[in-house]
Structures are given as C-alpha cells and as structure tokens.
Amino acid sequence: MKSFRKDFPIYVSNPDLVYLDSTATTLKPKTVIDSLVDYYSNYSANVFRGIYRISEQATEAYESAREKVAEFIKAKRxxxxxxxxxxxxxxxxxxxxxxxxxxxxxxxxxxxxxxxxxxxxxxxxxxxxxxxxxxxxxxxxxxxxxxxxxxxxxxxxxxxxxxxxxxxxxxxxxxxxxxxxxxxxxxxxxxxxxxxxxxxxxxxxxxxxxxxxxxxxxxxxxxxxxxxxxxxxxxxxxxxxxxxxxxxxxxxxxxxxxxxxxxxxxxxxxTPAIAEVIALGTAIDYINSVTVEQISEYVSDLSGYCYKSLKQEFGECISILGPQSAKSRKGIFAFKFFDFHPHDIAGILNSYNIAVRAGHHCAMPLHNHLGYPATVRASLQIYNTKEDVDKFIFALKQVKKKLS
Ligand SMILES: Cc1ncc(COP(=O)(O)O)c(C=O)c1O
Missing domain, CATH: 3.40.640.10 (Type I PLP-dependent aspartate aminotransferase-like (Major domain))
Known part of the structure; x- marks a missing residue:
C-alpha cells in the first residue's frame, strides 16, 4: 500500500502525528503551500483591475483556476x-x-x-x-x-x-x-x-x-x-x-x-481570495496527478482495514454509525465507544498524538435521529497508513483501560 505522506510537509515538523481529522480539513501538499508563497512572493497584485504585468499575471492565474475547477467537475462552461x-x-x-x-x-x-x-x-x-x-x-x-x-x-x-x-x-x-x-x-x-x-x-x-x-x-x-x-x-x-x-x-x-x-x-x-483560488487550482493539479480513482481506492482499502480492526478488537463495544460493513466506506468513522464521553476519548487519544473530532460534527439532527448525542469521529486520507490505524487501535485500548 503506497502512502502519499511524503507530499505533505506537516509530517516533517510533526513526524509522530496521527492525523485522523481530514473530514474537518485535509492536510496540504507542498505544491499547494508553494503556490501560496509563489503568489505572495512574486505577483501579489489584485485581479482584474491593473493594466500592469503582475496584475495581469494574477488575473491569468485566477481565471486559469476557474478553468481547472470547471474541467474537474465537467461543467459545460x-x-x-x-x-x-x-x-x-x-x-x-x-x-x-x-x-x-x-x-x-x-x-x-x-x-x-x-x-x-x-x-x-x-x-x-x-x-x-x-x-x-x-x-x-x-x-x-x-x-x-x-x-x-x-x-x-x-x-x-x-x-x-x-x-x-x-x-x-x-x-x-x-x-x-x-x-x-x-x-x-x-x-x-x-x-x-x-x-x-x-x-x-x-x-x-x-x-x-x-x-x-x-x-x-x-x-x-x-x-x-x-x-x-x-x-x-x-x-x-x-x-x-x-x-x-x-x-x-x-x-x-x-x-x-x-x-x-x-x-x-x-x-x-x-477582492476575492486570490492566492487561495490559485492554490485551489494547484490542489486540483495534485489530485489529477494522483487521480481521484487512486485516492478513492487507497482510502477505501485503508477504511476496510480500519473497520475490520475496530470490530475485531472491540466487537459490540464500538458502534460505528452507518451501514455495518467495511465496504464502500470513504474514510469516515463516527462512533460510540462503550459509554465513554466522546470528549474524554478524544482527550486521551490526543495524549497519544492522535487527532480526532468529538461532538455532533455540525450534524445535530442526524445524531438525534440515530440516537447518539455525540460521537468521536476519525477520518482517513491518503497520507494515513496502516501504521496510523494500528496506533489508533492501540490508543483506544488505553482509553478502554483508563476509562473502564
Ligand atoms: C458535508 C459537509 N457540508 C458542509 C460543510 C461545511 O464546509 P465549510 O465549513 O468548509 O463551509 C462540511 C464541513 O465539514 C461538511 O462536511
């Protein structure tokens, strides 16, 4: 299983980070960060207004991002x-x-x-x-x-x-x-x-x-x-x-x-978010270079491994929201773990450098409908590895010991 971790500079300063909160926001590849720095370092002018070189360069990059987005979702224009x-x-x-x-x-x-x-x-x-x-x-x-x-x-x-x-x-x-x-x-x-x-x-x-x-x-x-x-x-x-x-x-x-x-x-x-729009275009270049198919396949495989590991280790003591199968999961695991409070679980996981969410995840009607006031949510992306999942399972075992 190839990991794409090397593309994400955050791991240089945080080598032990187990980032399981990509549903909230994904990490950023180096190319995207470079693109922001490039705009501010080399052509940070406003768009559409200036009849001078760097403004025209910014406008061109901004509109090129629009084209990339249109192509990415197959918009007609x-x-x-x-x-x-x-x-x-x-x-x-x-x-x-x-x-x-x-x-x-x-x-x-x-x-x-x-x-x-x-x-x-x-x-x-x-x-x-x-x-x-x-x-x-x-x-x-x-x-x-x-x-x-x-x-x-x-x-x-x-x-x-x-x-x-x-x-x-x-x-x-x-x-x-x-x-x-x-x-x-x-x-x-x-x-x-x-x-x-x-x-x-x-x-x-x-x-x-x-x-x-x-x-x-x-x-x-x-x-x-x-x-x-x-x-x-x-x-x-x-x-x-x-x-x-x-x-x-x-x-x-x-x-x-x-x-x-x-x-x-x-x-x-x-004035729009010029640097960010241009860098979104770069993010699309990155996605296209990996391909959505490969991203999806990687995350699905890792999700299957995570689902099976959670169920094998904790059985009925973990309730994962959604259909009860490893298949077609797209990296998102919102769950109840024993009767422990989600914030207590997330706090202990944090002490193992594992970043997850706890709460209603801005979906209170759904949580009420399914009968859970709150859950812990772990989410996977292409920079996560089986080792991350293993560390997550290990840390959950410590949560069980500490809170039981
Ligand atoms: C399904 C869904 N819709 C909308 C949003 C809101 O996104 P944003 O906070 O970027 O506006 C989120 C954020 O988590 C989401 O997961």
Missing amino acids: SEEIIFTRNTTESLNLVAYALGRKIVSEGDEVVVSILEHHSNFVPWQSLAFETGADFKVVETDKFGTLPNDWSSIVTKKTKIVALTFVSNVIGIPNPLKKIIKQIRALNPETVVVVDSAQAMLTSKIDVSDLDCDFLAFSGHKMFGPTGVGVLYGKYKLLEESYPFLYGGEMILSVSVAKTLFQDPPFKFEAG
Missing part, C-alpha cells in the same frame, strides 16, 4: 464556477440569491436528515422566512436515504438540497438515481448538492449527475482555507439575484441605477 469562501457560503448564496426569488408561501423546501448544518439551516431559514413548508427526509437506522421519492417530491417542491457524502456516515448517497426521480416527479425542482465530502471519493461530473448547483470547499480537497466553489447551471445563475453588492460585480453605477455583471462576476463582489 467556466462561467458556471463561482468562487466563494467555503461550502457554507456557496449554499447560503443559493438560498439567498435564488431561494428568495423562487420560494413563496405554501411551497416546499426539502432536505435530508443527513445534512451538515450548512445544508440544513439556510433552507430551514428560507422556509421560515417565506412561509414555505420545510420537509426533512429521514433515513433508516443506518443513515440510508429512501429509494422511492414519489411521496416526497410534489408539484410544490421548489428546492431539494442533499449531501453527496455525509460527514458522519461517510458513504456516498445514490444521488444520480435520486435526481433522476426528482426530475421525473417535478422538472421545475431545483436540486442543490452539498459535495463538501465527495470531491475525493469519486469523479464528479455535474452534467451526468444533472444537479442544478454543487457546493464544495477547497480546504477539504488538499487546497487552502478561505476558498469554496459554487457550480450553478448558467441559466439559473442568470436568473438569480446578486448575493453581495459592491465592487467588481457591477457593469455601471449611477445615482439612478446600477447594472450588474453576468455570472460568475455578478456573484464575486470585492
């Missing part, structure tokens, strides 16, 4: 790619700019119980503000969405917002099949996909998926923090209101009237 701060902002953008235009009293806004708060609260607020009905689709006890959506989507359903991969369950939802059903039940329904956890699990093709919007964050795919993406079908972007108002998003401003730019610039008011 790069104008369908909007740079935001993160997934949360991308989802809020749709809720404000389009949601408030198309949703009114008596309509329906649908999400699932699997959603991260970022793909739950904006829609809940939209429904409350407009007087629409907020419908939450439940799952079975393993977090599996229903196969049949005919009793869910009606002629009043304006928006369905769904996560591709839950940050708790960690198994891809069959969104292509679900979207096909939604289209058949109501062709007018706008489908929004939260892809924050899906970008490294399989090759995303927005045309094939046929979603209207797709939101994700750079920092969960080896890129920097501070940059996110919203893909939107061009026609819907044209129809939407602007999101933030100010510089760069206008065509002309007068006392009487302001005219706005076309997408994507209509949605990119003010």
Whole structure:
C-alpha cells in the first residue's frame, strides 16, 4: 500500500502525528503551500483591475483556476464556477440569491436528515422566512436515504438540497438515481448538492449527475482555507439575484441605477481570495496527478482495514454509525465507544498524538435521529497508513483501560 505522506510537509515538523481529522480539513501538499508563497512572493497584485504585468499575471492565474475547477467537475462552461469562501457560503448564496426569488408561501423546501448544518439551516431559514413548508427526509437506522421519492417530491417542491457524502456516515448517497426521480416527479425542482465530502471519493461530473448547483470547499480537497466553489447551471445563475453588492460585480453605477455583471462576476463582489483560488487550482493539479480513482481506492482499502480492526478488537463495544460493513466506506468513522464521553476519548487519544473530532460534527439532527448525542469521529486520507490505524487501535485500548 503506497502512502502519499511524503507530499505533505506537516509530517516533517510533526513526524509522530496521527492525523485522523481530514473530514474537518485535509492536510496540504507542498505544491499547494508553494503556490501560496509563489503568489505572495512574486505577483501579489489584485485581479482584474491593473493594466500592469503582475496584475495581469494574477488575473491569468485566477481565471486559469476557474478553468481547472470547471474541467474537474465537467461543467459545460467556466462561467458556471463561482468562487466563494467555503461550502457554507456557496449554499447560503443559493438560498439567498435564488431561494428568495423562487420560494413563496405554501411551497416546499426539502432536505435530508443527513445534512451538515450548512445544508440544513439556510433552507430551514428560507422556509421560515417565506412561509414555505420545510420537509426533512429521514433515513433508516443506518443513515440510508429512501429509494422511492414519489411521496416526497410534489408539484410544490421548489428546492431539494442533499449531501453527496455525509460527514458522519461517510458513504456516498445514490444521488444520480435520486435526481433522476426528482426530475421525473417535478422538472421545475431545483436540486442543490452539498459535495463538501465527495470531491475525493469519486469523479464528479455535474452534467451526468444533472444537479442544478454543487457546493464544495477547497480546504477539504488538499487546497487552502478561505476558498469554496459554487457550480450553478448558467441559466439559473442568470436568473438569480446578486448575493453581495459592491465592487467588481457591477457593469455601471449611477445615482439612478446600477447594472450588474453576468455570472460568475455578478456573484464575486470585492477582492476575492486570490492566492487561495490559485492554490485551489494547484490542489486540483495534485489530485489529477494522483487521480481521484487512486485516492478513492487507497482510502477505501485503508477504511476496510480500519473497520475490520475496530470490530475485531472491540466487537459490540464500538458502534460505528452507518451501514455495518467495511465496504464502500470513504474514510469516515463516527462512533460510540462503550459509554465513554466522546470528549474524554478524544482527550486521551490526543495524549497519544492522535487527532480526532468529538461532538455532533455540525450534524445535530442526524445524531438525534440515530440516537447518539455525540460521537468521536476519525477520518482517513491518503497520507494515513496502516501504521496510523494500528496506533489508533492501540490508543483506544488505553482509553478502554483508563476509562473502564
Ligand atoms: C458535508 C459537509 N457540508 C458542509 C460543510 C461545511 O464546509 P465549510 O465549513 O468548509 O463551509 C462540511 C464541513 O465539514 C461538511 O462536511
């Protein structure tokens, strides 16, 4: 099993770190860090404004990142790619700019119980503000969405917002099949996909998926923090209101009237996160060099090893959320361990230099639905190794000894 650890400089200063929190944010490869330093060292000018060399260089690099993102998710045109701060902002953008235009009293806004708060609260607020009905689709006890959506989507359903991969369950939802059903039940329904956890699990093709919007964050795919993406079908972007108002998003401003730019610039008011956008392009170069297929295969294999090791060692004393099989796990393990408090477990793991999360992972409705107030979450990426998993199991045995 080849590890990609050498590409990630954090291990130079932290050789013993067992980083199991990639669901929160992935580590950054050297090329991405170098790309940030390169911008600030060599051409740190603003974009679009200057008619001088380094500004043109920055603009070119910024727009080239847009092209890379478009190609990466197979968007039909790069104008369908909007740079935001993160997934949360991308989802809020749709809720404000389009949601408030198309949703009114008596309509329906649908999400699932699997959603991260970022793909739950904006829609809940939209429904409350407009007087629409907020419908939450439940799952079975393993977090599996229903196969049949005919009793869910009606002629009043304006928006369905769904996560591709839950940050708790960690198994891809069959969104292509679900979207096909939604289209058949109501062709007018706008489908929004939260892809924050899906970008490294399989090759995303927005045309094939046929979603209207797709939101994700750079920092969960080896890129920097501070940059996110919203893909939107061009026609819907044209129809939407602007999101933030100010510089760069206008065509002309007068006392009487302001005219706005076309997408994507209509949605990119003010100075963007230039270095971060460029470095996101570099992260995509890195992913393409390894390939999504190889990343996914590596993480799946390691997940299988981790699942089996946890079950072999702790049996029924560990409850891992989601389907009870090693298969198709995409590196995410949210679990209850005996009756120990998740924060106590995470604290002890930290004393062994193991970084995990404890809490509700911004998915309180899901935790309540599955009957767990909180869990510990360990997540794997390509820089993790079997040795990391072994250290994790060893440390959990110490947790058992200390807390029993
Ligand atoms: C499934 C999912 N959606 C949305 C988000 C929000 O991402 P961000 O904090 O980058 O906006 C996360 C973050 O963990 C997530 O896992």
